Amino acid sequence: MTAEGIVIGEDGLARPLWASSDPLLREYYDTEWGLPVRDEQGLYERISLEAFQAGLSWATILRKRPAFRAAFDNFHPETVAAFTEADVERLLQDPGIVRNRLKIRAAITNANATIALRDEGGLVDFVWKFQPTSTPAPATYADVPTTSPESIALSRALRKKGFAFVGPTTMFALMEAIGMVDTHLVDSHRRGTSGVWS
Template identity: 50%
Template sequence: MTGTVTAATSLNRCGWAGSDPLYCAYHDLEWGVPVHDDRLLFEFLTLEGAQAGLSWITILRKREGYRRAFASFDPELVARFGDADVARLMADPSIVRNRLKIASTLDNARAFLRVQQEFGSFDAYLWRFVDGVPIQNAWRSLAEVPPKNELSDRMSRDLKRRGFRFVGSTICYALMQAVGMVNDHTVDCFRWSQLQNG
């Protein structure tokens, strides 16, 4: 992350950001910012899947551990992980030690490489779901923000067809929010207007 975070009390943020400095930094500097870097897209894909059933702050606190454990999210390296790596990861307290989630990350790395080969980049594949342009929503409250939509349903089906796992519609929508495919900051949040132009 780059940039600076203003004191939590001086800006109006989305309600979910709270006052935790890590959460505020993520909200202010990353969430909703369009991402076109394949390695960072693989990172978010992995972290959103790891978050299933857990709070996002739990994953944020383990993010550096994930970067160490999964070769800085280099999909070519992760795709070559084998049984010894799974055993190592299952013993690593700096990540979520869930065998299904760990195995899915390895499978997803392999599927990610196939998508890169077919489309030239994962970025080209993913952003075609929104025709390359962020969807600008105008939610007045967190209660209006959907957990998924028709677009995330379609993305989920397509990713599953290509061999990805832990990519249900809710996870796909969270991914879309995280990487700026949708601007789901509420209209009273200072970031909403800043991200209007993508």
Template identity: 45%
Template sequence: MRRCEWCGNDPLYQAYHDAEWGVPEYDSRALWEKLVLDGFQAGLSWITILRKRDRFRAAFEGFEPRRIATWGEADVLRLLADPGIVRHRGKIEAAIGNARVWCEIEAEIGFDRFLWDYFDGHPRQNAFADATAVPAETDTSRRISADLKRRGFRFCGPTITYAFLQASGFVNDHVTSCFRHAEIAAMVR
């Protein structure tokens, strides 16, 4: 079976590719978690975050944004002392601030709807023959990034946003030779 080359031979990476990456996500909380984790990835590889994801989930109490929105300096210090996560003050503070913005968007329109409206509710089905054709960012990721930043989100530039869109199934960027390309496409028909 052929996979996208980016997951290599690492069993954890392959399992993530095979079961999660590119599957359309419609749950507001899960979308926020994925965006926050993509923000923590900035400057690092995704496999680093993936290996720490369970610890992130424990440290961030299940990524419940309403709870995290109430956190303050004591929580920042607690997280900075946790060797199981990426200990970067700016990223930790951004996650807490992003939770507050998530709460506003969720109350206004729903975080899921806010994002899916950029795609008219339907994942974009790309057909890239190889990974070199897959963009690092798009006009849509630039628009979403700008809108998120305007609302107060941090660590959500156009490249981070596009990686999030790929992982969360807003776009199907499995290469056409990957067995998951057709499976993901079938999920949205």
């Protein structure tokens, strides 16, 4: 491992330490993290999972993602928006997901807010208009920010639209995950692969 936290894998590819040992995290890093998400259902799912992740490791959420998708009907906004208190209680008994009442209710709240945003051009356009004009170029983990002016503004704007569990740090993590910013370390094999940033 280099001082910057980059690990050269057996395949010869450079990845950050967090994506180097766990096969699930490595697959997610290589094929999904940092690639643009520009469909409503996909973006609603990412917002939901980032909210569930708050205070937990991303590995925990990734391992539970199949169960989350089953429990939340693949994060279909109309279906989740119609969930009742009985559904909340049912989900609190589901050992496959993170059983947190506030986070479950936030997913339902955010489904309704997602639907409401369709009158203003939709969730995708709303979120992506906060894309910054430049992206970080971190050489080490110490260089990777946890918030940005844009994530703070996005958090504030989503809250005004009725979204919950969308704090600035959570929104920066979302922006990283969907390619709005490229925080791949500069020596990573994935740096610059999103098509968003040259």
